Amino acid sequence: MENLKIALCQHDIVWEDAAGTLARIEGPVRRFIAKYRPDLLVFPETFSVGFTMNPDLSEPVDGPSASWLRALSRSCGVAVVASVPTLADGHRYNRCYFIAPEGEEWHYDKRHLFSPSGESGAYEKGRSRCTVPYKGWNIELNVCYDLRFPVWSRNPDCGYDLLLNIANWPAIRIEAADILLHARAVENACYAAFCNRIGKDALCEYDGHSMIVNFFGQDMARRRRVGGVRFLTADLSLPKLQHYRSRFPVSEDADEYIVKL
Numbered sequence: 001m002e003n004l005k006i007a008l009c010q011h012d013i014v015w016e017d018a019a020g021t022l023a024r025i026e027g028p029v030r031r032f033i034a035k036y037r038p039d040l041l042v043f044p045e046t047f048s049v050g051f052t053m054n055p056d057l058s059e060p061v062d063g064p065s066a067s068w069l070r071a072l073s074r075s076c077g078v079a080v081v082a083s084v085p086t087l088a089d090g091h092r093y094n095r096c097y098f099i100a101p102e103g104e105e106w107h108y109d110k111r112h113l114f115s116p117s118g119e120s121g122a123y124e125k126g127r128s129r130c131t132v133p134y135k136g137w138n139i140e141l142n143v144c145y146d147l148r149f150p151v152w153s154r155n156p157d158c159g160y161d162l163l164l165n166i167a168n169w170p171a172i173r174i175e176a177a178d179i180l181l182h183a184r185a186v187e188n189a190c191y192a193a194f195c196n197r198i199g200k201d202a203l204c205e206y207d208g209h210s211m212i213v214n215f216f217g218q219d220m221a222r223r224r225r226v227g228g229v230r231f232l233t234a235d236l237s238l239p240k241l242q243h244y245r246s247r248f249p250v251s252e253d254a255d256e257y258i259v260k261l
Contacts, residue, residue, distance in 0.1 A: 002239055004162070008037035008221070008232040010208040011047075012199030016057055018048040018065050026072075028227030033076045036233060039135060043069075043082035044166050044197040045110075045144045046094065051203060053122035059085040066097055069185065071096045073099045079134060081195075083110070083143055083166055090104035091124040096166060098132045106132045108141035111167040112149050117203065119145075127261050130162050137238060139164055140190075147180045147194070155188035156254035161241055163192040170204035178209065182217040189245055191236050195243050198230065212236075215244050 009029060014020035033041065048065040049057050059065055065084045068224040073080045079100045086095035094110040100176040109126030132139045140160035144167040146152060153163060153261070163184055169177045178193060185192035191214055198208040212234040221232040245251070 001025050001137070001239065004137055004236045004238070005037065005039045006042065006193060006212065006234055006236060007032070007036065007040070007044045008160075008193060008195040009044075009210065010196060010198055010210045010230040011065045012048045013044070013047065013197055013201065015050045015201045016054060018057075018059075021048045022065070022068050025229055026068075028229035029072070029239070030076065031187060032224065032226040032229070032231055033078055035226070036231075038078055038233065040079045040081065040139075042164060042166060042193065042195040043080070044094075044195050045083045046085060047082040047197075049085065050108060050197075050201045051117065052085065052232045053118050055092065055122065055124075058085040058092045061086060061088055069097060069099050070105075073101045074103070081141070081164060081166065085123070092122065093126070094119070094123050094143060096130075096138070096143050098130075098134070098141060100134060105143070105245070106130055108143070110146065111145040111152055112145045113193065114145045137161050137236075143167070144169060147177060147184065150184065150187065151186055151257060153188065154257065155190060156251050156256070158189065158245055158251050160188075161190055161238060162236065163188060163190055165192070165194045167194060167196040168204075168206065169196045169209075171207040171209075172204070174207060174209045178211070181211055182213055185213045185215055186217045187221045189241075189248070189250055190242065191215060201204070215241055
């Protein structure tokens with residue numbers, strides 16, 4: 001697929017209440033998909049319960065939040081991305097799922113855990129990156145605090161085309177996210193998207209400020225609203241990206257590095 005229709009769902013989250021959040025967003029999300037027909041729909045980090053460290057809220061891989069994502073993807077014919085506090089193999093992860101409507105599935109466990117909130121003590125950090133091959137695109141999964149660490153996201157061999165960061169990024173620090181996402185897009189010669197929540201929880205206030213940025217660092221999102229839920233959409237062009245990379249091959253001059261795991 002040469003073009004990818006991406007949509008970001010910038011929604012509020014009912015604190016530590018997955019059932020409440022899912023009930024709130026399901027109708028608007030399904031109506032949005034029916035009207036705009038995205039190829040890929042992205043939700044924020046810990047999209048159903050908020051940025052909680054509560055161990056009792058970690059779900060198994062077949063728990064209610066991931067199961068809701070799978071059902072939505074299958075019934076609406078759209079790939080979906082979101083993170084869920086997940087208990088797997090005796091460890092808790094902030095796990096980002098990429099679920100395709102055909103049933104294929106990938107996951108990425110957040111690498112950089114936000115120590116000031118206690119996340120590094122509540123979850124196990126991820127040990128590997130995840131690049132998803134989907135509809136001819138290579139999509140790199142990235143979660144919130146990861147955005148501050150450029151070495152982890154470096155793309156010297158143009159191994160991915162879209163950097164996808166999902167977040168619970170508070171309003172007080174949102175200018176940093178703006179700068180960092182634009183920098184990641186430019187330095188890695190890729191599209192970049194940042195899907196952040198809105199609202200307020202026990203920790204912070206959130207103002208969304210979700211973004212979709214091209215390889216020049218230009219904002220390209222269109223804003224939509226369905227049933228009180230805010231969405232952003234954009235049509236990404238793989239031929240335009242490939243043309244840019246052929247004319248401006250910055251990856252050929254990139255430094256080599258090894259990440260210590």
